[in-house]
Amino acid sequence: MKPLQSIVRIGSIVLLVWIGFGATYAQQLAATDKNTRTLRGYVREAQTGSALPGVTVSIASLGIGTTTDVNGYYSLALPGRPFVKIAFSFIGYKTESMATDITSNVDLNVEMQAQHTTLKEVVVKSHSGTSSKVSESVQMSSVSVPIQQIKEIPSLLGEKDIIKTLQLMPGVQKGAEGSTGMYVRGGGPDQNLVLLDDAPIYNTSHLFGFFSLFNGDAIQSVNLTKGGFAAHHGGRLSSIIEMDMKDGDQHKVHGEGGIGLISSRFTLDGPLKKGKSSFLVSGRRTYADLVLSPFVAEMKNNTGYFYDLNLKASFDVTPDDYVSISAYTGNDQFKYKTNSKLSNESGSLNWGNTAATLRWKHRFSPGLSLTTSAVYSQYHSLARMNRDVVNEEEKTTYHLNNQSDIRDLIFKSDVTWVLSAQHVIKTGLTGTSHLFTPASTTTVGNQHETVTGNAVQLKGLEGAVYVEDTYSPIPALKINAGLRVSGFQGETKTYVQPEPRLAIAYTMPYNWAIKASYASMSQYVHLLTNSGIGLPTDLWIPASDHTAPQFSQQVAFGIAKDMRSGLSFTAEGFYKIMDNMVAYKEGSSSLSFGTANAGNWENQITQGKGWSYGAEFLLQKKTGRFTGWAGYTLSWTQQQFDELNFGKKFWARYDRRHDVSLVGIYHLNKNVTLSASYVYGTGQAMTLPKGQYWIQGNSSVKTLGETKNYYTGRVFQEFGQRNNFRAAAYQRLDVGVQFHKAKNGHERTWEISLYNATNHQNPFFYYFDATDVSTVAGKKNMVNSLKQVTLFPVLPSVSYNFKF
Known part of the structure; x- marks a missing residue:
């Protein structure tokens, strides 16, 4: 066997x-x-x-x-x-x-009963285990974000975004400017397990990462765990993000929606059978392509859109049985076409997620319950490009096909057993049938043709069993101890890994607490990324005979304090080691596989280690007219690969020494809400050349005329250490104001906000450009200089939201 x-x-x-x-x-x-x-x-x-x-x-x-x-x-x-x-x-x-x-x-x-006062929901709260007080919970390194708070924070173009709100938490680094990429305690974007009603979501971005695919109107709760994992958590090294969709109203039909600058959304929920069952339907779509295409000729060749749809039905079958069926589907499409003297390029990108969950909860006795889920999840992406390049007097056409498909069938079952006031036991199992279809192919031909690629199908079976006990021998001491055993069976090789977990919390007088945790995690999927921001050209692959699973060990120690004024304070130090991380070899990418190497990425990648350690501080105000938080992270993240950087350690691209986030929401009165957020972060590490060599070409291109020599020359670059350059520090101030009006069961909200209100020039990427600095007429003196591209200046936005 x-x-x-x-x-x-x-x-x-x-x-x-x-x-x-x-x-x-x-x-x-x-x-x-x-x-x-x-x-x-x-x-x-x-x-x-x-x-x-x-x-x-x-x-x-x-x-x-x-x-x-x-x-x-x-x-x-x-x-x-x-x-x-x-x-x-x-x-x-x-x-x-x-x-x-x-x-x-x-x-x-x-x-x-909802409390209709000017006091709003807690902005950010940390709760898990048996108490909402951070000083009484055994869980550490976990935050929960109320959806109402997400809707009050100013955001890019007025699009409320769950993932970008999580980026404001200590220990969570953002990727590129405006993106939804998340780097948690030194881990990469593939090391975050995002669950929507137990269904894993592999790509969380819309519009090339500028927005996430989660519509806040359809989400009930959001919880981020970045360390101190309990045994029932697993599958990724760095974080677990759990989101659950709302149940519909069992008594009355309600609607909610909004109209923004780039998209609109609408949610409808109500009873299927009063007091017994409910439904929820929520949809969102951009409309720039619909509005501008008839009037702007360029939009016919350069256009894109995204949409998403959430569905849920919930049933109270008996007093002891609850059943829900939920589904999500979303898609992005983008096409473009460019023309120049040297090249013509056209392409299309398409990516999206589909997920469905059937969940059943049954109570056998007052202290014993079982929750079982059957899950379907699929992610697909397809990027195609055709480029005509003029060389001499010939035209050569290059074709690219990049595909990454994943299909998961999941069964999971969890038992919760309240044995006594001192023991709460959880145990369960999960099994996943993976099907990966990655492919990246480039071909050369003189005619436009559709490239289908040489896709290969890779199957894998992933499973885990666990047991954990939350034990309280005395009221002041809580211990969560557990063991998870996970495994992965690929085409020919099987991996099995025990994952012990331990968390301890001791409550002291005056609402102080000391906490410590240890967790070992395993991950059996890898993301081969060209950009680091989740573009559709990234490929997901499973562990194989030559590509080992990733493993991590993390220890954390912290203190927590709850204050009568409504303030709470947490401070945590952590140290994490990561093994078998994946990266492309020097000069390799998914675009370099070629026809002969289609699907053969194992020759293009290397595996190595990572280290991350630091401290996180969070001060939060939970109640009153003014709510908010201040977070600070001090951290170091390094990596080492035998085939990169001459085998020496180097700073990870997303290593940031300092990261600060300040968020405030002030309820001026029941009709006006003011909000602001400020972020500061040390610049990302990146690799820039130390020098360039310009070699003049001898070929001629008649269509270029007098400028041919500048185009036919070649530039060779010399690089030093990997990630040897630090980008400028990132900082941004966002401000917003909401005007509420409620009447006869209807509510409308106008919101005006400014993204990057100080118009700070944050770097998106850098490039070298040759500039003539000669002071002598008729004689050129070309000097290379480093230039910065800024993506977002100050951006105002207006949106209209309604409820009934």
Whole structure:
């Protein structure tokens, strides 16, 4: 029996044993331990019936608490009492307090009323484990971003963006100017696992990375984990980004939408069967191609657009069974055509994601629940280019075809067992069937032709089983210990890797806490990137006989403090080692594979190591008319590859010594909201030539006339150390104001914002240009100088949003 198949089969048996044993033991526990009772139920929004995840459920007199899961469900094991006061609290909602007897197991469902005051939702909150207070949670290196806060922060062209909001968090570096690329604690963009209702999304960008594909109107919650991973997390080295789509209103139809400068969106939700089921439909599309094409001739040859669509249906089948079906599809299309004396070029790019999730949650007993998901995910990209180049008096046509397709079929099942007030056990398994279809082909011919490429199909089976226990031997001490065993079975070789996890939190007087964590992670997919910003020419490939999986180990230590004023403070230090990172060899890229090497990327790449370490600080204000946060990151990131930079260590491109983010939102009154954000970051490291040699050509091109010698010469460049140059520091100030008006159940919001309000000239890329600096008439003196290209000056935007 193959090793990975053994893991999956053994894991299945373990899971079934856990379920059966858990159900039996839970019944025995209730019979033998007469002093232990279970309080459980669902928390929903009173106006819509939608589940409320992240609600704090606390019993102050016993020092016990928990938070609701993604379905609004909570469960607490506690000693039996004749009279217990329970509090349900959530930012933006009125706190619900009630008393009940816990002399037996109790089902308690709660509906929370929205709090219509000038006090808005928490801007950024860190909560996980059993408390919303950072000082009481065993989880560290995790932040949760309320969707309302994302909608209030000023953004590029008014497009509210979940990923760009996460870029403002400590420990998260942005990629190029305006892009949605994320580099978390020294990891590359491929080391972030992005999940939408348990479905992995491989490319998160629209419009070449300027916007992400997640429509905030359709998203219920966002959580980023960048370290201290629990055992149920896995599959990537650097971060897990979990997003869950909203449930529709079970009682009334609602609509929400907006009209911006480049796109419009609309969301509709309501009941399928009142009180039992709901639906949600949300769509977004750009319209520059539709509006400008009839009037601008160039738009017919140079145009593009993107769209995305979210769908979800939720069903409360029984009091113990919840079923949801969700789907996402989105696509980008772009085509262009250029003309010049030397070359004519035309091309098209198409990329997009499709995902669907069927999720079922069942409660076997008050302390035992099972969540099972079946997931389909597909990513496709296709880039084609034809270029006619004039050389001498001949015309040569070059053709490029670049393709990267992925299809995943996933089954995952997780068991949560509230054994007692001291033990919460989780166990589960996941299995993924991968199908990769990468190809990059270049050909030369004198006629335009469609290049299909020499695509190859690569199959892989990835699986994992895990078990973890959150143990609290005393109220002040919480320990989360777990083990995840993952594996990957490729065409001929199988990899198996144990991944131990440990997190410890000790709460001290005055709401101080000390935390520490260790996590080992494995990753069985690689991204071969030419640009680092997620363009469609990047290729995803699996681990193989010659390309080993990536591994990492990370340790972190930190402190946390909650203050009565509503402020909270966290400080963390981390150290991470990464093995088997992938990079192209010198002079190689996906564009250099050629016909003979189509699909043979293993000869083009090399593997190496990475190190990242540093400290992160976050001060955040959670309540009041003014909310916001200040974050600072001090970090170092290095890499080493035997076949790059003469085998010496070098600074990673996304190494940034200092990174600062300041965000503030002020509710002037119920009708006006002011917001601003400021970011500063050390410039990226990049490789520039130390010198250039200009060799004059002897060929002639008649069509160029007198300027032929300048075009037919060749420039050779000499490079020194890799990433030997630092770009100028990046800084940007964004400001915005929102005007709200609510009447008769309808609400409209006008927003005016300025992106890069100070018009700071941030570098997008650099290039060398020859300039004649001669002071003698008739004699040229050509000098090369380094020049900077800035992408975005100050950009104003206006958008209109509505709700009903």
